[in-house]
Structure formats: C-alpha cells, structure tokens
Amino acid sequence: MAKKQLMLLASLMLVLSVFLAACTGKDDKDGATEKEPSKDPGKETEEVEEGEEEPADDASSELDFPMDVSNTSAAVKDGEMTIAMVTDTPFEGTLSRVFYSGTFDADIMSYFDEGLLSTDGDYLITNDGAAEYEISDDNKTITIKIKDGVNWQDGEPVKASDLLYSYQLLGHPDYAGTRYTFMIENVEGMPAYHNGETKEISGITVSEDDKEISITYTEATPSLLSGIWTVPSPRHHYGDVMTGELTMEELVESDKIRVNPIGFGPYKVAKIVPGESVLYERFDGYWRGEPALKELVLKVVSSASILEALKKGDIDIASVPVDQYLKAKDIDNIELLAKVDLAYTYIGFKLGKWDEAKKENVTDPNAKLADKRVRQAMWYAMDNETIGKELYHGLRFPATSLIVPVFAGFHNADIEAPSYDPEKAKALLDEAGFVDxxxxxxxxxxxxxxxVLNFASMSGGETAEPIAQFYMQNWADVGIKVQLTDGRLHEFNSFYDMVEADDPKIDIYQGAWGTGSDPDPSGLYGRTAAFNYTRFTSEKNDELLAAGTSEKSFDTEYRKDIYNQWQELMVDEVPVAPTVYRYALTAVSERVVNYSIDSNTDLWLYEMGVSE
Incomplete structure (x- = not known):
C-alpha cells in the first residue's frame, strides 16, 4: 500500500508541475498556512524530480538539528541584516496585537513590539521583562509594575493605562477582532463592559503614578501564568476610542497602525512598503540596552526564489520550505536550525454557523457531516505518514492530538487516534449507512x-495541489466523492474569508494553527471562540474546557487528566482531524551571531547581530 501511495504522490507532482509554477498564495509548509490565534503575545516546497519513484531521503534518522547558531564571534557595531518572510502573498499590514490575525503581521510586530512580561522556556511569565508581577494568595489578582526607563519609540513613557487601553479595546462592544477570549472575558466586570452596560472595567485598576496595574479575575486559573495579555496599546499615538476621538473601525484602518506603528521593542519602523517589506532602525532608547543592529529589513521572498537568495547572501534568516530541505542542506554559506513547532495542520469539518448576534458557535444537528462515524472514517482514510515521509523527508509526522507535543506535560502521547486504515474507514461508513x-x-x-463534499484548500508552494489531490484520492479509495471548492485552490486571504464566513460552498477544509503559548485550547475550540471554524459545540466540550482553566487546574495532575479527557473527546467527535505536526526549519547565514530558536535560550532579540 505504501508503494501505491508513493507512486500516486510522484505522479501528482509530475502532472501538476507546470500548473504549480503559476500558483500563488500565502503558503505553509504543508500547503496550509496557519492563522495565529495566540491569546497574547501570538512556506513551501519543491518539485520532485521527473520520473523519481524511489522514496526521497528520509531525515527522520537525523533529526538532531541545532537550535543555536554556531558562530560565536562578537557582533560588529552598526551591523545590518535582512530577514525573509517566505510567502507568495503580500502581508496584510494590520500591525496591532489587538487587531491582527495573520502570522506574517505577527512576525513584523515581533521586532518593534513586545509584551510587558517575558516568558521562560515553558512559556510561563517571568519578571525578566519590562515589568514585574505579583499574584495574590487567592490567585485571582495580578499586579504588574512597569520598570523605569521603558519608553515608546516616540519617547513617551509606557504607562499602565496603555495596558488598560488594550483591555478596553479587546472588550469594547464594537470590537470585531478574534481575541476576546477566555482570559479577557474572565476579567472581573469585563462581560458587563463588553455588553455596553458600563463604561468601566471594574476588575482593572491603575495606580496614580500610572506605573502599576492590577487585574482581578472572576475565576482563578492557571492560564494566568501562560495566557495573560500583557501587550499595551499606545493610547497617545492611536487616539482614544473611549472618548469618541475616533471609532474602532477608524482606528483599525488608521495610519497609526498600518503606516507608522510604534512599540517599545528593540527596533522601530522606519518605512513600510505595503505588502512587501519593512525597514527598521535601531531604537536607541530600548529599555534593555542598545540593539546590536543599526538596521533590519524584513521582506517578502517567494518560496520559489528563497534558496537562491540564501545562496547569494541576500538573506540572513529565513524559514525553509520543507520539501526544499535536501537542496537547502547543501548550501555552503548557511546552517539549518530546527525544532518541533507550536503548530499543526488539520482537516476541518463544517458542522454549523457563527451566530454574530450571540457571539457564539451554533452546531447544526443536520449538517452534511453530522454523523461522527463519517468524520472518523475520513481520518482513517488519510495516509499522513506517507505525506510526512515522502514529501517532507521526515520533517512532518502524523498528528494524533489537538494539543501539540511541545506541551509535553499535557500532550497525550498514548492516545488511540485513527491512523491510516482504509478497511476500518469502509467499515465505519457501512455502519453509518453510507453505501454505493x-x-x-x-x-x-x-x-x-x-x-459529494466540497473541499477548500490553499494555494501556494509546489505541494499544495498534490497534497489536496492525495487526500481526495484517499477518500475516493473508501468511496467518498470529494471535489475542490470552485474547482481550484484558493489564495490565503480569500480562503480564510470563506472559512470564517461559513461559506456554504465549503464542507471540509485544510488549515493550520499556530497554537500560541498557552496549552488551553478554548480559544480555538470553545463555544464562544471565533476561531472555532468548524462550529462544533457540546456540553461535554464546554465542561472540560472550563475545567482545564479552573482553579482546580493549578494542580498539574488534575489539569493533565482534564486535557487527556478533552483530547479523547476530540478524537471521538472529530470536529477536526489533525494531520501532521512539523519541525520548523530555519536557514541562517553563517555571519549571524547571538541567534537561537530555542525557547529556553538566554539570548534576547536586541542582541542578535552579524559578525561581518
């Protein structure tokens, strides 16, 4: 069977090679780009050689990649660096943590903006950032005090009321974004404020000197340590929505966010070429100290040209399309870093609609895919192992759970999830009464x-179409007819517009999530989560998600048990079928110093530099 699947993939790659040369899109390494639902701060492939039928080199036996650059030289003064955003789609340019949605906008913001609290290797908040915190004995109140010398890039001090402003924007009745999640709603008084019943958030107080803010929560939750929002919004720069100076819609579209945004990170935005590039200059007033680089350029580079740009030395750091790994590892002037990512790719099953008036997901009991046995069968029919090994050289591996392996304490490695078994898939379909x-x-x-199921998937990269066709053939092999929505792949932005709008042309879709740093999955799968694109809801799901963030879950063993139950529930219900986890592969020029992709590193972004 493996040989048959490999032949199918090779044939698809060959037949589609001409077509794919013209494909564009904001692509992910699996033909599905992740949106980023982070609670707080939070691509591509290459053609198989024609006629190749032997399995590609399997990197699975050599996945001991470094996470730090090997160059230990000192950073030169006033160095310059160019970093690539590897994509075939212009970035959106919504450069506010409150309002953005795409991962590339998050990348842009990471160089000029940051949260007040830093996190450690386990993604738990620390006192190493621009502020320090204390938590009350009842675990319901956190007090954050901003350190001296923390200034916005226009010279104004960062104030506690700027963090309050973020909460006021996130909870505002007119807020149309997707980050009104549990840790925002859980703030005492936030629901009343969000419903327009009051102009104040009773659970947030700011000190007279505007250096200290206290946030009280309705429920004590361990997500306070990993999911609290600590990114302030510069009220003096944005303008004040609270006084009626401007509307929420005007703020989102304003130049203060899209043209000349500011933060208090190590680099300040000097120039933006919309959708194409960002030029940063060193922020001399950065609170940690003078950044090593004088200038930094972040620019869009297509997946087709990134290796050539790396060879020429035009790019210093870039994500590497995984199916270009074999060629990338032969480039002399770079080194490859990799680690298992906070992300996964998945197949989503449309099961309902978003109720805009109630701001919640509503599951349709009569949905086309309402019978979970059909969803289970479709998961059993997918040969994810072949996808990972043959297209991605072992840098992708079958996903079993919706809590990623990076969260080692909560990921259930022993869960009995469906793996490739066409006969089991056929038996489930027979049992459900789906027969020819x-x-x-x-x-x-x-x-x-x-x-007949309509399948939406994203364009971009040379594996996007073959993977979509491969899964469609997997399903056809067990008797399920699947066709591409509109007969083609869709560009990233239009794809997510359709998915978010519950377009009736979509029955199933392929997406990917960057999970954020909190293991709590309610922001993706909760009843009121706008990112819950399948619209799956159940009382048991509500119960387990609530328990996972309850005060009892400060007991790690209790929380682990709750999340084991939740993972088992999602394997049984299958609102989404996770397909592959991934190694994030990064190419770094040999001249780069003080750079690491390790979450446990002692290095800070401002120290990153070049040795020549």
Missing part, C-alpha cells in the same frame, strides 16, 4: 442521496 447504491464507485448518504 448505484454502482458508480461512490457512496450515497444514509438516505440514499448523492454524497
């Missing part, structure tokens, strides 16, 4: 009606 009644090779539904 007219002899055309495809099953009708339990009522004998034609059963």
């Amino acid at each position: 009644t007219n002899g055309d090779g495809f099953r009708e539904d339990a009522e004998g009606n034609e059963f």
Whole structure:
C-alpha cells in the first residue's frame, strides 16, 4: 500500500508541475498556512524530480538539528541584516496585537513590539521583562509594575493605562477582532463592559503614578501564568476610542497602525512598503540596552526564489520550505536550525454557523457531516505518514492530538487516534449507512442521496495541489466523492474569508494553527471562540474546557487528566482531524551571531547581530 501511495504522490507532482509554477498564495509548509490565534503575545516546497519513484531521503534518522547558531564571534557595531518572510502573498499590514490575525503581521510586530512580561522556556511569565508581577494568595489578582526607563519609540513613557487601553479595546462592544477570549472575558466586570452596560472595567485598576496595574479575575486559573495579555496599546499615538476621538473601525484602518506603528521593542519602523517589506532602525532608547543592529529589513521572498537568495547572501534568516530541505542542506554559506513547532495542520469539518448576534458557535444537528462515524472514517482514510515521509523527508509526522507535543506535560502521547486504515474507514461508513447504491464507485448518504463534499484548500508552494489531490484520492479509495471548492485552490486571504464566513460552498477544509503559548485550547475550540471554524459545540466540550482553566487546574495532575479527557473527546467527535505536526526549519547565514530558536535560550532579540 505504501508503494501505491508513493507512486500516486510522484505522479501528482509530475502532472501538476507546470500548473504549480503559476500558483500563488500565502503558503505553509504543508500547503496550509496557519492563522495565529495566540491569546497574547501570538512556506513551501519543491518539485520532485521527473520520473523519481524511489522514496526521497528520509531525515527522520537525523533529526538532531541545532537550535543555536554556531558562530560565536562578537557582533560588529552598526551591523545590518535582512530577514525573509517566505510567502507568495503580500502581508496584510494590520500591525496591532489587538487587531491582527495573520502570522506574517505577527512576525513584523515581533521586532518593534513586545509584551510587558517575558516568558521562560515553558512559556510561563517571568519578571525578566519590562515589568514585574505579583499574584495574590487567592490567585485571582495580578499586579504588574512597569520598570523605569521603558519608553515608546516616540519617547513617551509606557504607562499602565496603555495596558488598560488594550483591555478596553479587546472588550469594547464594537470590537470585531478574534481575541476576546477566555482570559479577557474572565476579567472581573469585563462581560458587563463588553455588553455596553458600563463604561468601566471594574476588575482593572491603575495606580496614580500610572506605573502599576492590577487585574482581578472572576475565576482563578492557571492560564494566568501562560495566557495573560500583557501587550499595551499606545493610547497617545492611536487616539482614544473611549472618548469618541475616533471609532474602532477608524482606528483599525488608521495610519497609526498600518503606516507608522510604534512599540517599545528593540527596533522601530522606519518605512513600510505595503505588502512587501519593512525597514527598521535601531531604537536607541530600548529599555534593555542598545540593539546590536543599526538596521533590519524584513521582506517578502517567494518560496520559489528563497534558496537562491540564501545562496547569494541576500538573506540572513529565513524559514525553509520543507520539501526544499535536501537542496537547502547543501548550501555552503548557511546552517539549518530546527525544532518541533507550536503548530499543526488539520482537516476541518463544517458542522454549523457563527451566530454574530450571540457571539457564539451554533452546531447544526443536520449538517452534511453530522454523523461522527463519517468524520472518523475520513481520518482513517488519510495516509499522513506517507505525506510526512515522502514529501517532507521526515520533517512532518502524523498528528494524533489537538494539543501539540511541545506541551509535553499535557500532550497525550498514548492516545488511540485513527491512523491510516482504509478497511476500518469502509467499515465505519457501512455502519453509518453510507453505501454505493448505484454502482458508480461512490457512496450515497444514509438516505440514499448523492454524497459529494466540497473541499477548500490553499494555494501556494509546489505541494499544495498534490497534497489536496492525495487526500481526495484517499477518500475516493473508501468511496467518498470529494471535489475542490470552485474547482481550484484558493489564495490565503480569500480562503480564510470563506472559512470564517461559513461559506456554504465549503464542507471540509485544510488549515493550520499556530497554537500560541498557552496549552488551553478554548480559544480555538470553545463555544464562544471565533476561531472555532468548524462550529462544533457540546456540553461535554464546554465542561472540560472550563475545567482545564479552573482553579482546580493549578494542580498539574488534575489539569493533565482534564486535557487527556478533552483530547479523547476530540478524537471521538472529530470536529477536526489533525494531520501532521512539523519541525520548523530555519536557514541562517553563517555571519549571524547571538541567534537561537530555542525557547529556553538566554539570548534576547536586541542582541542578535552579524559578525561581518
């Protein structure tokens, strides 16, 4: 069977090679780009050689990648660096943590903006950042005090009321973004403020000197340590929505966010070429000290040209399309760093709608894929291991759970999740009454009606189309007819516009999530989570998600048990079928110093530099 699947992949790559040369899109290494639902701060491939039928080199036996650069030289003064955003789609340019949605905008902000509290290797808050914190004995109140010398890049001091402003924006009745999540709603008085019943958030107080802010929560939760929002918004720069100076919509579209944003990070934005590049200059007033680089350029580079740009030395740091790994490792002037990522790719099943009035997901009991046995069968039908090994050289591996392996304490490595088993898939479909009644090779539904699923997937990179076609063939092999929505792949932005709008043309879709640093999955799968694109809800899901962030969950063993139960629930219900976890592969020029992708590193961004 593995040989058959490999032949199918090789054939697809060959047949589609001409077509794919013209594909564009904001692509991810799996043909699916992750949106970023982070609670706080939080791509591509290459063609298989024609006629190649032997398995590609498997990197699985050599996945001992470094996470730090090997160059230990001192950083030169006034160095310059160029970093690539590897994508075939312009970045959106919504440069505010409150309002952005895409991962590339997050990348842009990471160089000029940051949270007041830093985090350690386990993504737990520390006192090493621009502020220090204390938590009350009842674990319901956190007090954050901003350190001296922390200034915005226009010279104004960062104030506690700037962090309050973020909460006022996130909870505002007119807020149309996706970050009104549990840790925002849990602030005492926030629901009343969010519903327009009051102009104040009773659970937040700011000291008279504007250096200290206290936030009190309705429920004590361990997510306070990993999911608290600590990114302030510069009220003096944005303008004040609270006084009616401007509307929320005007703020989102303003130049203060899209053209000349400010933060208090190590580099300040000097110039933006919309959708293409950002030029940064060193922020001499950065609170940690003088950054090593004088200038930094972040620019869009297509997946097709990134290796050539690395060879020429035009790019110092870039993510590497995983199917270009074999060529990338032969480039002399770079080194490859990699680690298991806070992300996964998945197949989502549309099960309902978003109720805008109630701001919650509503599951339709009569949805086309309401029978979970059909969803389970589709997961059993997918050969994710072949995808990971043959297209991604072992740098992708089958996903089993919606809590990623990086969260080692909560990821259930022993869970009995579906793996490739076409016969099991067929048995489940038979049990559900989905059988081929007219002899055309495809099953009708339990009522004998034609059963065809419309599948939305993203364009971009040379594996996007082959992977989509591969999964469609997997499903066809067990008798399920699947066709691409509109007969084609969709560009990143239009794809997510359709998914978010619950477009009736979509029955299933392939997406990817960057999970954020908090293991709590409620921001993606909760009843009120706007990112819950499948619209799956259940009382048991509500119960477990609430328990996972309850005061009891300060007991790690209790929380682990709750999340084991939740992972088992999601394997049984299958609102989404996770397909692969991934190693994030980064190419770094040999001249780069003080750079690491290790979350446990002692290095800070401002120390990153070049040795020549």
